[in-house]
Every structure is written in structure tokens, then in C-alpha cells.
Amino acid sequence: MQPKTIKFAHLADCHLGGWRQEELRKLNFASFQKIIETIIQQNLDFVLIAGDLFDSAYPPIEILKESFAEFKKLHDAKIPVYLIAGSHDFSASGKTFLDVLEKAGFCKNVENWEIQEDGKIKLKPTFHDSIAIYGYPGKKSGMEVEDLSKTCLESLHPFTILMIHTTIQDVVGTLPIESLDKQKLPLANYYAMGHIHKRFETQVANSKYVYPGPTYPNNFQELSDLRHGSFQLVETDGANIKTQNIQIPLKEVTTITIEIINGLTATQDIIAQLDKLNLRDKIVLLKLKGILTQGKTGDIRFNEIEDFIKKKKAFTFLRNISSIKIQATEFQIESTSEDNIEKIENQILGEYSKQNPADFNKYLPQLMSTLSLEKNEDEKSAVYEERLLTELKDILELSEVI
Ligand SMILES: [Mn+2]
Numbered sequence: 001m002q003p004k005t006i007k008f009a010h011l012a013d014c015h016l017g018g019w020r021q022e023e024l025r026k027l028n029f030a031s032f033q034k035i036i037e038t039i040i041q042q043n044l045d046f047v048l049i050a051g052d053l054f055d056s057a058y059p060p061i062e063i064l065k066e067s068f069a070e071f072k073k074l075h076d077a078k079i080p081v082y083l084i085a086g087s088h089d090f091s092a093s094g095k096t097f098l099d100v101l102e103k104a105g106f107c108k109n110v111e112n113w114e115i116q117e118d119g120k121i122k123l124k125p126t127f128h129d130s131i132a133i134y135g136y137p138g139k140k141s142g143m144e145v146e147d148l149s150k151t152c153l154e155s156l157h158p159f160t161i162l163m164i165h166t167t168i169q170d171v172v173g174t175l176p177i178e179s180l181d182k183q184k185l186p187l188a189n190y191y192a193m194g195h196i197h198k199r200f201e202t203q204v205a206n207s208k209y210v211y212p213g214p215t216y217p218n219n220f221q222e223l224s225d226l227r228h229g230s231f232q233l234v235e236t237d238g239a240n241i242k243t244q245n246i247q248i249p250l251k252e253v254t255t256i257t258i259e260i261i262n263g264l265t266a267t268q269d270i271i272a273q274l275d276k277l278n279l280r281d282k283i284v285l286l287k288l289k290g291i292l293t294q295g296k297t298g299d300i301r302f303n304e305i306e307d308f309i310k311k312k313k314a315f316t317f318l319r320n321i322s323s324i325k326i327q328a329t330e331f332q333i334e335s336t337s338e339d340n341i342e343k344i345e346n347q348i349l350g351e352y353s354k355q356n357p358a359d360f361n362k363y364l365p366q367l368m369s370t371l372s373l374e375k376n377e378d379e380k381s382a383v384y385e386e387r388l389l390t391e392l393k394d395i396l397e398l399s400e401v402i
Contacts, residue, residue, distance in 0.1 A: 009039045010048045010232040012194025013214035017063035018055035023316045031216040031229035034248050036070045040077045050194030051086025051138045051165030071106035081107040084135040086165040110135035121151045132157035138165025142178025149184040162188035165195045208241050220320050227253045255285040263295025271308050279312040289323035366395045
């Protein structure tokens with residue numbers, strides 16, 4: 001007899017309700033919807049959601065309503081959903097909207113464990129036929145990492161799935177976040193993971209470790225890197241595991257990187273470059289980089305750029321200016337502890353004037369001393385102001401003009 005083939009979907013990091021921009025929040029949801037539709041069309045055996053179904057522990061009613069409708073579709077198609085909480089839908093009280101979904105009969109939360117006397121955390125399985133599904137939730141700030149190295153499974157099964165919402169060392173890269181050595185996890189056939197928004201898959205002996213990527217990118221960088229949402233389609237006969245990452249292309253993403261050096265002329269330069277491109281119906285990601293030698297980022301008229309992109313019928317526009325640097329002026333002044341403040345000030349002024357020659361510089365020492373004038377005791381504010389202004393006018397040779 002042929003062994004029965006099981007097919008399931010592994011989703012993670014849906015972040016339903018995420019994105020501030022309405023059109024992207026809708027696109028995020030549409031991507032999730034498309035995945036549910038695909039799962040039903042292919043009549044898969046079950047669905048795993050490895051954390052962060054919702055973007056927050058208390059999602060808005062509108063998002064809940066729409067999400068419940070999607071879960072009802074799976075329920076009507078008799079496709080069970082097994083899930084765990086992630087760092088976003090986790091709540092310290094232990095109560096989340098995942099409980100509401102579960103009570104409605106739309107999913108099964110597979111987090112189930114007891115702490116043994118020796119401090120080990122014994123995970124308990126949920127069964128789908130003969131497949132054992134274990135799960136441990138993600139927590140805020142990777143607090144689950146230490147717990148996970150103490151976990152063990154209740155028993156051995158022909159096919160074991162372990163769901164976790166945590167970052168393993170293989171994918172952490174240079175990110176300053178907690179990560180786990182995957183060898184410290186109890187042995188399973190399929191590790192259904194979430195948390196890091198990357199697509200990753202590796203096999204060690206008979207075990208597969210998979211991050212399917214978010215069901216839709218969640219920020220500028222992810223849109224630029226991943227472009228689309230995705231999920232993992234997994235097939236097993238109990239011995240071999242075949243997996244496939246399925247991407248959901250909804251809107252095309254165009255990342256435009258422009259180097260600018262002058263904040264004052266940047267607006268025209270950027271518009272001129274955008275004008276050469278077809279932006280129709282695209283998600284336009286504008287990344288600015290460079291060292292500004294003139295003007296500042298505040299001089300770039302982003303509303304004008306946005307209007308222009310709208311006229312080109314783009315779907316939406318996001319910008320990132322975090323790579324722009326402003327040329328720093330550095331002074332290197334050598335001083336000893338015996339130098340008085342006045343002497344150091346004069347040295348700094350001298351250096352500054354050398355680097356930024358201007359006629360005005362000759363006023364600087366006097367201005368500094370005058371602006372440090374203090375109000376005399378009992379002196380009325382109006383009298384003090386008058387005194388200060390007269391002195392300043394004298395210094396700036398403005399007395400006759402005003
Ligand atoms: Mn996430």
C-alpha cells in the first residue's frame with residue numbers, strides 16, 4: 001500500500017492590521033486572503049501559523065471581522081489550523097485574540113507544556129491523525145530563547161512538527177537580537193518557525209528547518225528585500241519531506257536609490273530621475289543616500305515629490321532618508337587643564353573662522369562676550385533688554401541704521 005501523502009501550509013508573521021498606510025494595510029490583508037484561497041483550492045490537510053498572526057495583542061475590530069471571515073472559510077472547507085502566539089500577539093496576561101478564534105472553533109493553539117521538577121519544560125503534543133504537533137510561543141524581546149533550550153518532548157512519534165517563534169543562529173546575521181542554537185531544540189522532523197522575516201530553509205539529517213517569510217512584507221526594508229508575501233507548501237509521506245516556498249505577487253515593487261549632495265537642488269534632481277521611469281500601479285520605494293554638502297534634508301520638498309509620483313499613477317510611495325549624512329564640521333583643539341574657557345573659546349573661533357571664512361567672523365568674539373551678559377540684580381527685564389540690544393547694535397555697527 002502507498003503511504004498516505006500529507007500536504008500542509010506553513011505560514012508565519014501575517015501581522016494582520018499592520019502598516020500605517022491604508023493601501024499597504026489592505027494589501028497585507030489581501031496577501032493573506034490570497035494564501036487562504038490557495039490553501040482551499042489545493043485542499044491541503046492543515047495549516048500551521050507560527051506566530052504573529054496579528055500585529056498586536058488587541059487588533060482593531062475591522063481587522064478581527066475580516067480575519068474571522070477568512071478563518072471561517074478554512075473551517076467550512078474542513079481544513080484545521082494549528083497555531084502559536086508570536087512576539088506581537090503575545091500578551092503577558094496570557095490572553096489574546098487567538099483565544100477568541102480558538103473558542104469559535106477556528107483554530108487550535110498548540111502551546112501546551114508543564115514544567116518538570118528538574119526545571120525542564122515538557123511540551124505536550126496536539127495530534128493531526130498520527131502527526132504530533134508541538135508548540136512554544138514567542139515572547140517579547142526573545143525571552144523564549146532560554147526557555148527553548150530547556151524543552152523536551154513528551155514522547156516519540158512517527159512524524160513530529162515543532163512550532164516556534166524565535167530566531168535561530170543560522171539566520172540571525174548581524175542583527176542584535178537573541179538567537180538560539182538549533183541543535184538545542186528537541187528532535188523533530190519539521191521545524192515550523194516564524195519571527196525573522198526572511199525566507200530560509202535548511203536540512204540536517206532528517207529534519208527540516210523552515211522560515212516561510214512573512215505573508216506580506218512589513219516595512220520599507222522588507223518590501224525592498226522580499227517584494228512579496230510568501231508561505232511554505234510542505235508535502236510528506238512520513239519519511240521524506242518536500243517543501244516549496246510559494247510567493248504571492250500582488251503589486252510590483254520598484255526601489256529607486258538616488259544619491260544627493262545638495263539639499264537645495266535635490267527636489268528637482270529626484271523628480272527628473274523619477275520622470276524617466278514607469279511607476280504606474282507600482283509600490284515606489286525611494287531611498288536617498290549621500291553626504292549633504294549644501295542644504296539639509298528639511299530642504300527636500302517631499303510633498304512635491306509625492307504629488308509628482310501620484311501623477312505618475314503609482315500605487316503608493318514610501319521614502320527612506322536614514323542613509324543621508326550631513327557633512328560634519330570637526331574641530332580638533334588641543335588644550336591643557338590650565339587653559340581657561342576664554343582661551344579655548346578663542347581657539348575654537350579661530351579654527352571655525354579658518355574653515356568657514358566670512359566677513360561676519362570678526363564680530364564673533366565680541367558677540368559671544370556680550371550675549372553672556374547677565375541681568376543685574378533688581379534690573380528690570382525691559383532695561384536689561386535695552387542694554388543688551390544697544391551693545392549688540394554697537395558691535396554689529398547697526399546703531400545708525402535702526
Ligand atoms: Mn513577526
